[in-house]
Amino acid sequence: MKSDLIVVGAGPTGTFSALQAARLGVEVTVFEEHDTIGFPSHCTGHLSLRGLKRLGLDLTGGIVENNFRKATIYSPSGCKFSVEFSSPVTCIVDRELFDKHIGNMAVKAGVEILSGTRVDSLLLENGCIRGVSLKQRRKAAEFKSDVVINAEGVASTLLKRVGMPTLDPQMIVSGVEAEVDEAENLNLDCVEIYLDRRLARGFFAWIAPRRNDTAKIGLATVEGDPRRNLQHFVLKHRIAKQKLGRSTIRSIVCHPISLGGPISRTTYGGLLIVGDAASQVKPTTGGGVITGLTCAEIAGSIAAKAILRRDTSAGFLSEYEKRWKKTLGFDMWLMRSLRTMLNRFSDKQLDQIVSRCDKLGLAEDLKDVEDVDFQGTSLLRLSKRPRILLSALYFLKASLF
Numbered sequence: 001m002k003s004d005l006i007v008v009g010a011g012p013t014g015t016f017s018a019l020q021a022a023r024l025g026v027e028v029t030v031f032e033e034h035d036t037i038g039f040p041s042h043c044t045g046h047l048s049l050r051g052l053k054r055l056g057l058d059l060t061g062g063i064v065e066n067n068f069r070k071a072t073i074y075s076p077s078g079c080k081f082s083v084e085f086s087s088p089v090t091c092i093v094d095r096e097l098f099d100k101h102i103g104n105m106a107v108k109a110g111v112e113i114l115s116g117t118r119v120d121s122l123l124l125e126n127g128c129i130r131g132v133s134l135k136q137r138r139k140a141a142e143f144k145s146d147v148v149i150n151a152e153g154v155a156s157t158l159l160k161r162v163g164m165p166t167l168d169p170q171m172i173v174s175g176v177e178a179e180v181d182e183a184e185n186l187n188l189d190c191v192e193i194y195l196d197r198r199l200a201r202g203f204f205a206w207i208a209p210r211r212n213d214t215a216k217i218g219l220a221t222v223e224g225d226p227r228r229n230l231q232h233f234v235l236k237h238r239i240a241k242q243k244l245g246r247s248t249i250r251s252i253v254c255h256p257i258s259l260g261g262p263i264s265r266t267t268y269g270g271l272l273i274v275g276d277a278a279s280q281v282k283p284t285t286g287g288g289v290i291t292g293l294t295c296a297e298i299a300g301s302i303a304a305k306a307i308l309r310r311d312t313s314a315g316f317l318s319e320y321e322k323r324w325k326k327t328l329g330f331d332m333w334l335m336r337s338l339r340t341m342l343n344r345f346s347d348k349q350l351d352q353i354v355s356r357c358d359k360l361g362l363a364e365d366l367k368d369v370e371d372v373d374f375q376g377t378s379l380l381r382l383s384k385r386p387r388i389l390l391s392a393l394y395f396l397k398a399s400l401f
Ligand SMILES: Cc1cc2nc3c(=O)[nH]c(=O)nc-3n(C[C@H](O)[C@H](O)[C@H](O)COP(=O)(O)OP(=O)(O)OC[C@H]3O[C@@H](n4cnc5c(N)ncnc54)[C@H](O)[C@@H]3O)c2cc1C
Pocket: 008, 009, 010, 011, 012, 013, 014, 031, 032, 033, 034, 038, 042, 043, 044, 045, 046, 047, 117, 118, 119, 120, 151, 152, 153, 154, 155, 175, 176, 177, 218, 254, 255, 256, 257, 274, 275, 276, 277, 281, 286, 287, 288, 289, 290, 292
């Protein structure tokens, strides 16, 4: 069995890279271990509208559940800082429908998706990846290809198996995502972030309301049991309990988030690594869909070019790494530095920072952030403004002392 290009994983980054490659005329087969694309979903699906537009993803048919033009951050003791835009900036999507939508686009472009098929390992021949070995309905088989795109997500099992560098284990947080009903006292235009080291050390908790009294909530933490912490958040957190105290959790899924920034190497002979498997995730917010899709678009086109030119060497494929680094490298570096600083702050310092941002009127400047996915570039553009400069100095000082 052979295909020009094999993609491991039918998550959004897998099927989107498959779509790009198929559009350029190569034969693509995607292997997905689950029977259904997008299920089970572990993700809130909070995405930037600008990012979706940039990627040409026009979402219809109930995929978008709500739009937001405001974000509020609560400090551990309840100080509040809000940024409000004049029109919606982000949305939440139904991740199962979203993943299926991209999968359908890929199938229409000629991609074959084989679900219920688990890839067990990468086939190595003369130092190059030349296909995969897989298990389909308990039967083992080998499937050859010119290039493999590894979009297996945060588990990174295949990379670990061949001894390739993978995610930084120190920077992986345990996430939990839940859907609740009977949420109340929520502004439907606003997504809420809660900083609290006892519940969400190394990250935060969140509430993203939908328009039918339900909400998507979650948190991630480096220590403790995220499910227990989420129960505590719902029932005991002094602000959240006013909104969620009467809710019932309808579904709950745990999954890790990699906040360490991209892995050191994303190309080898015959192999490209994209999405969560490459930790192409914003270290500040844990959002990996738009950044992963941005890299997947590049991966699909470089893989196709390599196959059509019959040069699938590490040298040719390294163009993928050069291009995604040019697009996202600086932002990822700055977001990782911000995450490292944020992780150092005590709850008391987080209180002071949130209250200082509010008093300084920082929201006025942040309203002009052009792109929430490119946080480094956006902040750099605003860095000459006195309030931004003052806040940056305050932030830096607080992280050092
Ligand atoms: C709690 C939580 C909340 C999140 N919220 C957001 C958010 O609001 N916004 C945002 O942008 N991001 C969010 N993320 C991150 C987001 O979910 C990921 O960045 C995104 O799903 C990455 O897409 P992917 O295609 O790289 O990987 P995945 O979506 O994980 O897809 C990988 C696919 O590969 C399949 N697979 C794995 N191994 C194999 C194998 N060996 N053989 C065959 N198939 C295999 C899996 O079944 C899966 O379908 C969140 C993450 C968590 C944990």
